[in-house]
Amino acid sequence: MALYSEKVMDHFLHPRNVGVIEDADGVGEVGNAKCGDIMKIYLKIDNEIITDVKFETFGCGSAIASSSMATEMIKGKPVTEALELTNKAVAEALDGLPAHKMHCSVLAEEAIKNALEDYQNKKK
Numbered sequence: 001m002a003l004y005s006e007k008v009m010d011h012f013l014h015p016r017n018v019g020v021i022e023d024a025d026g027v028g029e030v031g032n033a034k035c036g037d038i039m040k041i042y043l044k045i046d047n048e049i050i051t052d053v054k055f056e057t058f059g060c061g062s063a064i065a066s067s068s069m070a071t072e073m074i075k076g077k078p079v080t081e082a083l084e085l086t087n088k089a090v091a092e093a094l095d096g097l098p099a100h101k102m103h104c105s106v107l108a109e110e111a112i113k114n115a116l117e118d119y120q121n122k123k124k
């Protein structure tokens with residue numbers, strides 16, 4: 001069996017939503033101390049709806065695929081729904097990740113939560 005699903009390979013080779021949003025309403029950055037990988041998420045939010053999302057990931061293939069899939073999953077969604085996104089849901093949407101690569105999907109969940117937190121702090 002191949003180590004990575006077709007979906008993981010597709011999102012790794014053709015990542016969606018790569019880039020920067022200059023006037024983002026929320027920015028989140030997280031890193032994994034063990035592997036040294038870093039992920040940054042930019043959100044544009046209008047009326048509590050995520051209208052645009054971009055990411056930059058300096059990391060492994062699974063981290064790139066996870067961020068690509070996670071951004072697709074929250075685009076156009078309300079903030080409340082995005083807050084509930086779990087790394088498990090991201091991994092499932094990718095048709096699974098090898099056990100030792102699950103932590104890469106955690107980065108995506110954390111980066112999104114971080115960006116949403118930044119958005120909520122800015123609103124205050």
Ligand code: FES
Nearest residue numbers: 035037060063104
């Ligand atoms: Fe570091 Fe995948 S090995 S995020």
